[in-house]
Amino acid sequence: xxxxxxxxxxxxxxxxxxxxxxxxxxxxxxxxxxxxxxxxxxxxxxxxxxxxxxxxxxxxxxxxxxxxxxxxxxxxxxxxxxxxxxxxxxxxxxxxxxxxxxxxxxxxxxxxxxxxxxxxxxxxxxxxxxxxxxxxxxxxxxxxxxxxxxxxxxxxxxxxxxxxxxxxxxxxxxxxxxxxxxxxxxxxxxxxxxxxxxx
Amino acid sequence: xxxxxxxxxxxxxxxxxxxxxxxxxxxxxxxxxxxxxxxxxxxxxxxxxxxxxxxxxxxxxxxxxxxxxxxxxxxxxxxxxxxxxxxxxxxxxxxxxxxxxxxxxxxxxxxxxxxxxxxxxxxxxxxxxxxxxxxxxxxxxxxxxxxxxxxxxxxxxxxxxxxxxxxxxxxxxxxxxxxxxxxxxxxxxxxxxxxxxxxxxxxxxxxxxxxxxxxxxxxxxxxxxxxxxxxxxxxxxxxxxxxxxxxxxxxxxxxxxxxxxxxxxxxxxxxxxxxxxxxxxxxxxxxxxxxxxxxxxxx
Amino acid sequence: xxxxxxxxxxxxxxxxxxxxxxxxxxxxxxxxxxxxxxxxxxxxxxxxxxxxxxxxxxxxxxxxxxxxxxxxxxxxxxxxxxxxxxxxxxxxxxxxxxxxxxxxxxxxxxxxxxxxxxxxxxxxxxxxxxxxxxxxxxxxxxxxxxxxxxxxxxxxxxxxxxxxxxxxxxxxxxxxxxxxxxx
Numbered sequence: 001x002x003x004x005x006x007x008x009x010x011x012x013x014x015x016x017x018x019x020x021x022x023x024x025x026x027x028x029x030x031x032x033x034x035x036x037x038x039x040x041x042x043x044x045x046x047x048x049x050x051x052x053x054x055x056x057x058x059x060x061x062x063x064x065x066x067x068x069x070x071x072x073x074x075x076x077x078x079x080x081x082x083x084x085x086x087x088x089x090x091x092x093x094x095x096x097x098x099x100x101x102x103x104x105x106x107x108x109x110x111x112x113x114x115x116x117x118x119x120x121x122x123x124x125x126x127x128x129x130x131x132x133x134x135x136x137x138x139x140x141x142x143x144x145x146x147x148x149x150x151x152x153x154x155x156x157x158x159x160x161x162x163x164x165x166x167x168x169x170x171x172x173x174x175x176x177x178x179x180x181x182x183x184x185x186x187x188x189x190x191x192x193x194x195x196x197x198x199x
Numbered sequence: 200x201x202x203x204x205x206x207x208x209x210x211x212x213x214x215x216x217x218x219x220x221x222x223x224x225x226x227x228x229x230x231x232x233x234x235x236x237x238x239x240x241x242x243x244x245x246x247x248x249x250x251x252x253x254x255x256x257x258x259x260x261x262x263x264x265x266x267x268x269x270x271x272x273x274x275x276x277x278x279x280x281x282x283x284x285x286x287x288x289x290x291x292x293x294x295x296x297x298x299x300x301x302x303x304x305x306x307x308x309x310x311x312x313x314x315x316x317x318x319x320x321x322x323x324x325x326x327x328x329x330x331x332x333x334x335x336x337x338x339x340x341x342x343x344x345x346x347x348x349x350x351x352x353x354x355x356x357x358x359x360x361x362x363x364x365x366x367x368x369x370x371x372x373x374x375x376x377x378x379x380x381x382x383x384x385x386x387x388x389x390x391x392x393x394x395x396x397x398x399x400x401x402x403x404x405x406x407x408x409x410x411x412x413x414x415x416x417x418x419x420x421x422x423x424x425x426x427x428x429x430x431x432x433x434x435x436x437x438x439x440x441x442x443x444x445x446x447x448x449x450x451x452x453x454x455x456x457x458x459x460x461x462x463x464x465x466x467x468x469x470x471x472x473x474x475x476x477x478x479x480x481x482x483x484x485x486x487x488x489x490x491x492x493x494x495x496x497x498x
Numbered sequence: 499x500x501x502x503x504x505x506x507x508x509x510x511x512x513x514x515x516x517x518x519x520x521x522x523x524x525x526x527x528x529x530x531x532x533x534x535x536x537x538x539x540x541x542x543x544x545x546x547x548x549x550x551x552x553x554x555x556x557x558x559x560x561x562x563x564x565x566x567x568x569x570x571x572x573x574x575x576x577x578x579x580x581x582x583x584x585x586x587x588x589x590x591x592x593x594x595x596x597x598x599x600x601x602x603x604x605x606x607x608x609x610x611x612x613x614x615x616x617x618x619x620x621x622x623x624x625x626x627x628x629x630x631x632x633x634x635x636x637x638x639x640x641x642x643x644x645x646x647x648x649x650x651x652x653x654x655x656x657x658x659x660x661x662x663x664x665x666x667x668x669x670x671x672x673x674x675x676x677x678x679x680x681x
Contacts, residue, residue, distance in 0.1 A: 051396030058472025065477045065543045068396050068468050072539035075487050083223055083495060087404045087456075090493035091422075094410045302575035306597055307563040313555065322558045348574045389556035462552030468543070469553060476548040479541040 036060050227497060230287060235331065288497065290335040292357045293328055295320065297365055298343025304351075314451055314461055316354040317378065317386040328387045330380045339373070341365065350448040354421075357412075360435070363419055367432055368441045370448035376421040377405035377413055379494040382459045389460065393469045401457045401465035403494040410493065421456060457491055465489070562596050572677075583680030589630035591681040599676050600627040601669050623669050625676075628660040636662050642675045643667045 020029070030037045036057045043049050047067070054063040070078075085093075148161050154173055159166050205213075303309045308323040317336055320326055328334045336356030344365035351371040358375055366373040378386055382402040385392040392399075404422065405413050413420035416427035436443045457465050466488025467478040479485055522529055565579065572578045580593060594600050601623060608618035628635050636655050639662065643651055652665040664672060 048395075052394070053396070054470070055394040055396030056472070058470040058475075060472065063396075065468055065470075066540040068398055069479060069484060069541035069543070070487075072481075072483050072541075073537060075483055081223065084403065084492035087491040087493050090404065090407050090410060091414070094407050094414070097407070098411065298575060301573075302577065305565070305568070305573040305575045305577050307566045308559065318556050322556065324558055343575070346574060388558070389553075390558055393553075460552065460556060462549060467546065469548075471553075474550055474553075476546050477543045478546050480544045481542045484541045 036062075227495075233331075287333075290333055292336055292338035293326055293334060294340050295326070295337045295355065296340045296342035297347045297362060300339075300351075300353075301343055301347060301349070304349055311349040311351045314352040314354065314454075316454075316461070317356075317383070318389055318460060321387045328383065330383045330387070336378055336383065339363075339366075350444075352449040352451060354454070358418065360417075364435055364439045364441070367435065367443065368439075370444040372449040373419050374421045374453065375413060375418050376454075377402075377409065377494070378459070379403040386459050390471070393471050396468070398488075399459060399463055399465055399467050399469065401488050401490075401492075402459050403492055404456065406494045406496045408496065421453070457489070565597055578677055581680040585680075587630070587634070587679060589628060589632060589635040591625070591635070591676060591679075592627040592629065593681070594627070599673055599681070601625055601672060601676075603669065604663070620665060623664045623667060623672055625662040625664065625672060626660065628662060632657050632660060632662065638679070639664070639672065639675055642678070643671050646671050646674075 022029070022032075024032060027037045027040060039045065039062075044053065050063045051068055053061040054065070054068060059065075144161075151166070151169060151173055152158055155169060159169065300309070303323060303325070304311050308325070309315060309319060313319070317328070320337060321328065326337075328336065339353070339355045339358040339362040341359050341361035344361050347365040347369050349371065350369050351366065353366060353371065354374045354376050356375060356377065358373060363373050379402065381400045385397070385400055404410065410422065412418055414422045416423040416431045419428055419431075433443065454461060459465065463469070463476070464478065466484065467476050469476050479488070577597070579597070584590060591600065604622040604624050605619050606622065608620050610616075611618050625639075632655055636653055640651060640653060643664070647667060649666070651667045654663040656662070
């Protein structure tokens, strides 16, 4: 450090101006001074880098403006791929689609209107069918319920009719009923006999 | 249940049967094919959770399902088929309320005498739009619509009827317009775009599914007829019950349908260092930058 | 960007020789070298005069702009510049660089709610850039806000940093307080 200072003091002013203590590379020295650095690296020869070079330094970069545009071949390739449709074509497509959707909507509304006219008749028919079924069901159900209730009253406690024991109890009750009927008959016969004897 | 009973071959066939035909749109990148950042090492990339941490640390809250890579939970519990089905396709618009806009004008960030578009809004550096995650511009919302005083000429990508009414009541002009990804990238940071040496792109028209919105004069779409828009403007004033100003307050011409920047035609190159503008003279390039095309359906 | 890459890729596909019997892998070099020798017809360009103000208005704003002169205050969005009345207090609240009030919202995690098993959060408003007697400021702020809200609020004063944290009051009322004092 001291040696450098002495050397610097000993030289004349022209030489002092040349001394650079920033330790910047030449490239960065040019950049710091606002200049255009020369093309140095491989990547700078690539297309994107050349574009960027133009964007940064303008015409002084040595990149021609023509390079920034896609080439004619690239444009033709893009046309050949057909990635983008023309605006008028898309507009037409949209209008057709909308027309179709509107028509479908209109048809649907007309159908609903038509169905609405038939609705009262259909509702009446349906309600009538409901009533009929209820009636049929009632007769059957009432008979079943009656029987279930009888059995439950007979045994004195509630029993699920789906229970397997219910069947057994039903048989038992039927048997007892038969027995009771038999007994009643016999008693009647006996009563008749008594009467005959008494007379 | 039935899925598990079928063989893998059958299932594969079913998938192929259900798949649509290959179209040009399918040539796009897979999701996540391009990343903006560096991929960290797989071993370190565990989204803040590691299997080890789960084993020996406090357990996650109830309902958290530790991922089985081969049997992710959305396949284990396939619920709503169409819930968030369009998550990778739908567009996002950054909300911009009228009160925010008023404040920006009040504090001198935006000049109300000049036309306002994405570039004007983004040059304030107060909004971030990232086209890569399908953000497609601004949505003008009606907060602050009661007292919006400035007669502005604004172009947004989506606007509610109340916002449209508020702008027109003050004597302004509003248009909704579509920017494709490329044009949007140029519009949100023009300086960066020019410094990259890119050509000013041509603004593509919206795809088929979206063109209806921008062809509708009710939304003040930029593809609608001007006469239709004028009729709708008067109509909206009648419906909402306000009086339109007598004389036209905004007289500057509108951007053309394929123009990204005011006063700069598509297909031109700008050299910021030399303050110069170049445009192509040969036929094929002129045609390429002036042909009105619509954007891809999926971009 | 995307379309450009796609085109290049498509160009590679399109040049695959369907007529030739030689397979690609028999002489890969030939195929690769063929790629590089594509003809390139570049555009022709011309300089066009331009009104440079159109480009200048696109450049990002790098310095916070001065507030334009308004006829009346508050402005349509409710903004007011600091007034002379602000200098009469024993404290002073500096504006932010962008002419806005130094009010910030903060959300901090509270205890675990045992019923929902979610963490509760407290919402705080932080007033920064307070110079002078910060406790006076806190007192007057508390009086003003409690008169408006009819319930007590919690505050925390950080004298060193010149900050006051307020819990239980919306930012709007604190904004009103600052404007009423002329800051």
